[in-house]
Amino acid sequence: MCTPAGRPQRGANMSVLIDQNTLDLISHSEEQTRRFGAYLAPLLKAGDVICLRGELGVGKTRFVQGIAQGLQVEGPVRSPSFTLVWEYMSPAGLKLFHIDLYRLGDAVAESLAIGIEEYLYGDGVxxxxxSERAEPILPADRLTVEMRFIDDYKRGILLRAGGERSRELLTAYRSVVTGHAPASSAPAGRS
Structure with a gap:
């Protein structure tokens, strides 16, 4: 159940906080998947790494489209399957690096060859x-978003924090998505 503005109503049965590092959501449509991405956008800052996992067609690119929408990126946001990396710029000056490792043979070696470390530790999101294809070279502090099919339209979206910054991000995100204040103190101020 959502409010007219598209925000979930308090108490809507769509999220479960498993522990401080894990949040499980249910999306009922492509549009809601996009909105879940858009809710994350204002919480992001340069240096954040978001790792998306899930089968083909589960909605990973829709989630990224939502992030881009939330960052007010103009123009279409497409899957970078054939280009490997799309770079976008928000009006506020925050870069969004959208990377797709699906077509890489040796994803670790090829990711390093395209300079993935410049994106991972660069001046953008x-x-x-x-992302699981390059697990050994990814930073430990990352927010992993695992998407799964529930039915033709419904998706499970499991978010896992892997470090201090991603835990702060997940706490703030849970507050935005559910409309509930975080149980602990608010995330640290952003620079």
Missing amino acids: CVIEW
Whole structure:
């Protein structure tokens, strides 16, 4: 159940906080998947890494489109399956690096060859589809978004924090998505 503005109503049965590092959501449509991405956008800052996992067609690119929408990126946001990386700029000056590792043979070696470390530790937000293919070179502090099919339209979206910054991000995100104040103190101020 959502409010007219598209925000979930308090108490809507769509999220479960498993622990401080894990949040499980249910999306009922492509549009809601986009909105879940858009809710994350204002919380992001340069250096954040978001790792997307899930089968083909589960909605990873829709989630990234939502992040881009929330950052007010202009123009279409497409899957970078054939280009490997799309770079976008928000009006506020925050870069969004959208990376897709699906087509890489040796994803670790090829990711290093394209300079993935410049994106991971660069001056923007790095969102990686098929991130599990390059697991050994990814930073430990990252927000992993695992998407799964429930039915033709419904998707499960499991978010896991892997470090201090991503835990702060997940706490703030839970507050935005559910409309509930975080149980602990608010996330640290952003620079």
